[in-house]
Amino acid sequence: MRLLxxxxxxxxxxxxxxxxxxxxxxxxxxxxxxxxxxxxxxIVVMMSALATTLIGYRIVLARRKPAxxxxxxxxxxxxxxRPLLTGAALFGVGWGMAGLCPGPGLTIVTxxxxxxxxxxxxxxxxxxxxxxxxx
Amino acid sequence: xxxxxxxxxxxxxxxIGLSAVLFMALNGxxxxxxxIVAGALTPVKGDWAWRAAFVxxxxxSPLVAWLAISEKPAVTFTHPIxxxxxxxxxxxxxxxxxxxxxxxxxxxxxxxxSKRSIAATGTFMxxxxxxxxxxxxxxxx
Numbered sequence: 446m447r448l449l450x451x452x453x454x455x456x457x458x459x460x461x462x463x464x465x466x467x468x469x470x471x472x473x474x475x476x477x478x479x480x481x482x483x484x485x486x487x488i489v490v491m492m493s494a495l496a497t498t499l500i501g502y503r504i505v506l507a508r509r510k511p512a513x514x515x516x517x518x519x520x521x522x523x524x525x526x527r528p529l530l531t532g533a534a535l536f537g538v539g540w541g542m543a544g545l546c547p548g549p550g551l552t553i554v555t556x557x558x559x560x561x562x563x564x565x566x567x568x569x570x571x572x573x574x575x576x577x578x579x580x
Numbered sequence: 581x582x583x584x585x586x587x588x589x590x591x592x593x594x595x596i597g598l599s600a601v602l603f604m605a606l607n608g609x610x611x612x613x614x615x616i617v618a619g620a621l622t623p624v625k626g627d628w629a630w631r632a633a634f635v636x637x638x639x640x641s642p643l644v645a646w647l648a649i650s651e652k653p654a655v656t657f658t659h660p661i662x663x664x665x666x667x668x669x670x671x672x673x674x675x676x677x678x679x680x681x682x683x684x685x686x687x688x689x690x691x692x693x694s695k696r697s698i699a700a701t702g703t704f705m706x707x708x709x710x711x712x713x714x715x716x717x718x719x720x721x
Binding site for chain 2: 447448451453454455457459460461462463465466467469470472474477479480484485486487490491492493494495496497498501505506510511512513516517518519520522523528529531532534535536537538539541542543544545546547550551552553554555556560561563564566567568569571572573574576
C-alpha cells in the first residue's frame with residue numbers, strides 16, 4: 446500500500462507542477478526575472494500550495510500516526526546554521542541558472558529533450574559531491 | 581505581466597499542497613523531492629522502493645496530462661544547456677547541504693512554520709532573483 450500511495454502522490458504532485466506550468470523553465474524564469482516582463486504565477490502556486498498544506502497538516506498531524514507507517518517522520522533540527530544558509534544560497538543560484546528545481550527536473554524528463562538529462566545528471570553529481578566535500 | 585496565469589497556478593498549487601498533505605497522512609513523510617531522490621542514491625534495505633515509486637509517479641505525470649488534454653505540456657529552455665547543467669550541479673549540492681529544496685522547505689517546511697525552512701526559502705528566493713537579474717539584465721542571457 447505504501448508503494449502505491451507513494452506512486453499516486455508522486456503522480457498528483459507532478460500533475461500539479463504540469464497544470465501550474467511550474468514544469469516549464471521559461472515560466473520559472475519569467476517569475477525570477479523581476480526586472481523583465483514579470484510573471485507572478487509562481488507566487489500564486491506557492492500561496493495556494495502553502496494554504497492547502499498549512500490547513501491539511503493541522504488535521505493530519507493531530508492524528509496518532511500515518512495510515513501506512515508506524516509513525517510520522519518529521520525533521521528535528523531547529524537551528525538556523527551555516528550549512529542551511531550556504532546550501533539554500535547555492536540552491537537559489539542554481540535554480541536561477543537552470544530555471545529548474547528537482548521536482549520539475551524529474552517531471553519533464555520524458556518531454557523536455559536533452560536538457561533535463563543534463564540537469565539531472567549534474568544534480569545527482571552535485572548531491573554526491575556534497576557528501577564528499579566539507580563546506 | 582501578460583504571461584500571468586493565476587487560475588491554473590492556483591489549481592496546480594492546490595494539487596501540490598494536496599499531495600504534500602496526502603503523503604503525510606498516508607506515508608507520514610515530508611514530500612521533499614531532493615530528499616526523496618538523495619535517499620535513493622544510498623539505498624537502505626526497505627527504504628528504496630517507495631522513493632522509486634514516487635519518482636515514477638512524477639515522471640509519468642506529464643504523459644498522463646498529455647493523454648488527458650491531447651496537448652503536450654510546454655517545456656521551453658531559454659538558457660543554454662551548459663548553464664542548465666551548471667545550475668543542476670548547484671541545485672543538487674545546495675539542496676543537500678541546506679537539507680531541502682522548493683518542495684521540502686518552500687512548501688512542506690513553511691507550512692509547518694519551521695524557522696529553518698522560512699530562512700532557507702527566503703535565502704534561495706533572494707539568490708535566485710539576483711542570479712536571474714545578473715544573467716538577463718547584465719550578462720544578456
